[in-house]
Amino acid sequence: MQKAILAGININKDDQEFQIIMDETKELCLACDIEVIDFCTQKSRRLDPRTAFRKGKLEELKDLIIRHEVNLVVFYNNLSIAMLSRIQKECDVRVVDRTNLILDIFSMRAKTKEAKLQTQLARLKYDLPKLYLEEFDADRQRGGKDHNRGAGETKLEIYRRKIEKEISDINKQLDSLRLSNQERSRKRNESFIKSVSLVGYTNAGKSSLMNLILKYSNKKEDKFVFEKDMLFATLDTSIRNISYDGQSFLLFDTVGFVSDLPHELIEAFKSTLDAVNDADLLIHVIDASDPYFNEQKEITYNTLKVINANDIPVIEVYNKSDKLMEKDEHLRYISCVSEEGIEELLHLIIETLYPKDxxxxxxxxxxxxxxxxxxxxxxxxxxxxxxxxxxxxxxxxxxxxxxxxxxxxxx
Incomplete structure (x- = not known):
């Protein structure tokens, strides 16, 4: 397992909110097989325009790198390509930010053709500014004159054009897949079968809930979806036909949300998130055992708003009730371990999809x-x-x- 220093700059956040973000980034590191050895944090109203950290904190970071003998620094903050490059030169180790970390996880977990293309697209869009920066630096070093341009810079331009063409080709493939998805969605709508999407923060238990619902609808285990206690265990949208109490509906398991989900990923995974937009009902799965579940709820609702899915009816379920000592009588609890509340939830889903007034x-x-x-x-x-x-x-x-x-x- 690779060892790293986790760095972060608290810009206008309260201490609890910042701690949530740092804890989550540590979990993201773990999902990438990276062990966080130490932390280096600073409060500031803005990032230093050159190296994110101010000079004194940057020296502290360098000392931590030497003391712990690590060769990686992970920043919670999303940094510009220029900043990452300067910090890397100062510290003489690899430096990545949170977006890069999430992209690495998505690259490892993508299984379907669509998810792989979406992840590849997000990665190319993330990497492209590096090439523009390198071109600019090369041009500046040569004086910016056309007649000074050498073979090295020409290779850089050729590589940049190659990436731009790859982005264009992937977009065409995704457009074709979206048309196929839309056609399937149209046929489902014509069949008048209702659809339900599981949404929520990553690792809240959406896939576990889907498998339990499959169990209650007498589906064989080979229909179960992959589940694991880690961030972003599910990237690919899974669809299953559920029959219960004389009614049927399609159940979608979707990618989980995190705080400050990078714009590149929201854009790249729009077709995956169409399952949310097209749903008749959303089941918002909340990890009731997480001390920051209220903040995670807010992030989920904000993301639903970004993808224009905030007007779809929602049932909130508070999962992992088996881990709680106390419960709020006003909340709807379930447990994918003890199976508490599952039958009641299924009845509520049916009553909501096929309502009695x-x-x-x-x-x-x-x-x-x-x-x-x-x-x-x-x-x-x-x-x-x-x-x-x-x-x-x-x-x-x-x-x-x-x-x-x-x-x-x-x-």
Missing amino acids: YALTIKLTYDKQYLLDKYKNHMKITSLENVDDGSIISIVGDKVMFDSLIEYRKD
């Missing part, structure tokens, strides 16, 4: 009226009367709405 009259004080927006995709308002201390509202909706708002029923 529930009518309810509730009274909400003004500080609780955010609930109307929260559950807008699960109900419609049939009447609303404002009173001194709130509003009396008659609503018709599905089981998610009914279970969530029953406590506000007007006597």
Whole structure:
């Protein structure tokens, strides 16, 4: 296992938020078979434009490298190509940032043709600026004159054009695959079968939940998907047909989210994330045992907003309840180990996809009226009367709405 120093610059984050990010980056290192030996961090309002760290902290980083005899530095922060190059020269070791780390993981885990192409595309887009920088440096060293351009620079330009052509070719292949995916999606829509996508933070237990749902729908184990306790165990979208309680739906297992998911990866994996956009229902799987699950929830919802999937109905499930000492009575818990809450979840999925209408009259004080927006995709308002201390509202909706708002029923 390779050994590394994990470096990070805290720019306008509170200590807890920064700790979450550093812990997550350490886990990303582990997923790349890299052991973090020590940390080097600094608080700042911005990155130093040349070397990210200021001079004193850079010297501290160099001392840590020598003391621990490591040959790799991993930065949490996404750094420019120029910064990475300068730090590497200063420290005389390989330096990578978080985006590079995630790309390495994706390259190792991609299995299908589409995932491999998407990862390759993201890698090429990430590497291309290096070539532009090298061209610029070479041109500057030669005085920037056309007649000064030598064979070495010509080779660089040829290589850059080759990469640009590769990017173009991969985009064409992905466009073709997207058309095939869209055609399959159109045929599924014409069959009127509903679709459900599992979403959530990476390693929250989405694949484990999918396998448990397959078990409850009497599927053989050869239909189970790969699951492992590590970040980004799943990259390829898996689809399974689920039959339960006389109804059917398609279940999609999708790539997990992380904080600050690189733009290159969101762009590259758009076709994979189409499974989320096309879903009738999202099951948001949350690791209830993680002390930072609220922050992970927020990151997932922010990512759904980025990919324009924030208006799809959502059922939140808090996984790994078997690890908890205490539970919040207002949350829906499941465990893929003890199988707690799985049957109830399956019934809720069926009731939400094929709803029976529930009518309810509730009274909400003004500080609780955010609930109307929260559950807008699960109900419609049939009447609303404002009173001194709130509003009396008659609503018709599905089981998610009914279970969530029953406590506000007007006597």
